[in-house]
Amino acid sequence: MTDVKHMKWWGWGVEGVGFHHEDKPGFAPFVVNAVGIDVWKEPVPPIDFAEVNVPESVASDEFFAALTTIVGPEYATTDGLERVVHTYGKSIRDLIRLRDNVLPRVPDVVVYPADESAVQRIMALAVAEDAVIIPFGGGSNIVGSLEPVPTETRTIISLDMGRMSRVLDIDEYSNLATIQAGVLGPDMEEQLNARGWTLGHFPDSFTHSTLGGWIATRSSGMQSDKYGDIADMTKGLRVVQPGKLLVVRPIPASATGPSVREAILGSEGRLGIITEATVQVHRLPAKREVLGYLFKNWDSALAAMHDIATSDAAPSITRVSDARETAFSFSTSKASHGISGQVQKALFAFLQKRGWNLDEVCLSFIGYEGTASNVSHQKSVVGDVLKKHGAITLGKGPGALYDQKKFDTPYLRDFLLDRGAAADVSETAAPWAKLKPLYDNVFAAANKAYAEIGMKGWIMCHLSHSMHSGACLYFTFAFTHDGVDPIAQYDVVKSAIQQAFIDNGGTLSHHHSVGVEHARWIEDDISTAGADLVQGMFTTVDPGKNLNPGKILTRE
Template sequence: MPDIKTVQHMKWWGWGVDGVAFSHDDKPSLAPFVQKVIDVDLNAPAEPPMAFEDLAVPASQLSEDLQKALSGALGDEYVVSTDLDRVVHAFGKSLRDLVRIRASDLRRIPDVVVYPADEAQIVAVMDAVLAADAVLIPFGGGSNIAGSLEAPSDETRQVVSLDLGRLNKVLSIDEESGLARIQAGALGPDLEKQLGERGWTMGHFPDSFTHSSLGGWIATRSSGMQSDKFGDIADITRAMRVVQPGGTLATRAVPVTSSGPSVREMILGSEGRLGVITEATVQVHRKPEKRVVIGYFFPDWKRGVAAMQAISASDATPSITRISDSRETQFSFATRKVSKGFSKFMSSALIAVLKRRGWDLEQMCLSFIGYEGSAEHVARQRKLVKKIVAAHGGIGVGEGPGALYDQKKFDTPYIRDFLLDRGALADVSETSASWSHLMPLYDTAVERVQKSFAQLGVKGWVMCHLSHSYHSGACLYFTFAFKAGEGDPVAQYDVVKSAVQQAFMDANGTLSHHHAVGTEHSRWLADDISEPGVQMVSGIFTAVDPGRNLNPGKIVS
């Protein structure tokens, strides 16, 4: 069985592991750009977080009886109550989480962290927690940014964090059906490595891929960068096993069923409120013969979005359809390295061609479209997309941008931490809407965020990209940043975050496309699914967990 030493955790104060960080030293345009748009000097000395020893870590409230019960179930080695383990498991990685933890605002952190090795041990932990009337919070990779991992600040009962990191194996592959049984604690790189060794891929690559788990993806209804081809986690997950109070729920790995209301759908997005996911059966695919991501330019955002809509309605089946608005495109250009990447395709000759076409380069939008499959299939798809791109005034710029996209696609959280070290608050909000509402929603959200900057009296920046195209609509992913002013940074953040989330509700979007509800977005749930919908969700939680022992306070209070 996997040892506790094999379980990897991110650093307590930020994204990723120690020793890996973003740097602007090889990106000469970035510092001037950031200075211009949010008035932050990247060359000024950074303000790193305090030393861990200086944190005011609340004492563990673990009772002797619960300690004995957990140790009897797992062994002493796998019941851990050190300050570091408890802090690492106390939060996700939202901006709110990082600001608070760096300020030693820890509130109610877990009293103990347990590391079960299998489902039987999870059952034993569940029984011990219920017998002690304690709280159980499942923990995968710790990457959540919606407040889904934090215990309520007023929780007086003992809090147990259940780390699934030892359950990290691909258990079996049904090669005839293209289905794989995988333990819920497997992180993205681990499961793809194990599948890849046998020639398969799950094809699910969220931004958090390196530090998120299969169980976490299911519990939050995650989407990946290639969901246009493979679907989101709700499409990929065919069956699951879930340890609940009084028994283990198990669904069958069938392609479709008419077995009443979907129990599988109830677990998807449940954020630990309905039990601990121990394993899932997921769709897998043979690794493609060819995979390529091509860069395209569009003269403006409106025509670029129209092209994505046209692709979604066409016979083309790309794996990625993504376009950045002009602001995000400018940011991408600012992050280019010297004599590499963007400079290769943003040559003076290309710029001259675009200007002759009458393009306003400040309105230009960068798009990435991915293709995979047989060489013949990829060639055919590229040809179909090329016609659509041209019809909307776009131009292809080759594989160079796509190669950079693949290299940088998991780097964004490191940039956020880098900015936070220098006094800037940056975060994201994403939504989905139908094609008919997409552009009005975009305009509303940008306007609301800019008004929130004015309300705070700060210089801020908001940018967006479209990703995850569907037949009826798409996902819009907004990023905002501003320099923190005097006073409470969390309160300032709330002004901007609330503005963009309310814009989603007012403009016919959803509260989140793939980051989940947690506590961050729960105040908008009734606006999204109606008050009767909230009552239905609450009723399901109460029926399964009448004692509110399972991750209370998430989704609905």
């Protein structure tokens, strides 16, 4: 079968890799306090795949044979494991359903096209036979963008883009690269780096997500403050639609009517299958530093992030955790010995003497990239802002550790699920003036939801992306579930948080897209007229509802 890489079917990441707490002495007491579970108790692992009830494929022999003719016999399959891998993303809802053997509908066939021509032929066949196509990149989505409609009776194709994974061309004078949509983040960067370039896009899911997936969900990366998010980076597109090929030329700017490029961004496969993108790339920076800082409290941290965003500074990363997430970060640190442990104790003693409440301290990471002189200048400008707000510089050590561990956090969800707790994330963006009230009211809504379900819960937050007019707040929440109906309990908490976003001037998602998880709030976010416009596009491009139906809008 194909050598396309996939995550393990039951959880995040690579088989055999997971979160371990034994070398982190602060973690166990932190988790007991936060969600009331004993991390030392025997975990309950996921079921064996042999126990999974995989519905039979409804694809006819003739249909499967026709797909095989297009992609080759080794690149079309009805194998049960392959179909389950392509059924869900990696939200807590997805992972709980997999563990509970809940698979009401799975794709009937998984295909791996090698090129755009094959995608066009698959599209033509699917429309002619009234089948459904769901595009699949890395499988990291957390809002239900991948799952089939449970009541769907037509044949469902999961179109895995993993074979289309090459950097096709770099226009070095224009700083543009044309890249196939199925390339995973690390593979793309390896190809770009070999020629001295980088896209600069590093979402949390980087190791297990694709360029096409980023575009289809309007992804943002950790360095979006400098490089922009994927919507800023994407200049040209090739999109296979029923009976058509949509081509958006890589123009730096255009005033030719409503933006077709923008319509494809965030469309989750509903307006076609993205096969290629031309994106702006940058020369690898001569110097890169990520420094750690401490703020006295959340208010001073938010004020500093605002002032950096509206200054002449252009850091690549501006991230700051609230006190609760800072406590979590400290709990995942390995035991400090020798000089480093003594320095940490001395620093905290010094801060206490200065009147800092260590329970309110906020940890920040700020990144700088460019020439040595530019990095020095940026650090100076940012340093003046931080000094004004009383921040303490921690140096390069914490930043280096952040860089090493930045893609590992999702493994923690599986660890907690094994021990009877559920954890997930919700993120939003709002104007600077609304951030603090939004933050306070989200916490109040989450805690009210925990009381409603009668479970001990935790919520924490970090500011992850700064923009001139506002910022993204990224909330992580966790609770001990009752083991009877954890999804119902999750719905109470998740809904409370999302509704608080809307009620307090935030968007329903800054960079995780809509899928089915957020669809119920879409009209609150973009207005009924806006939803009408989106519906009109879907109906025009896909009158037969063959392209990933049921996502973004709930009217269908």
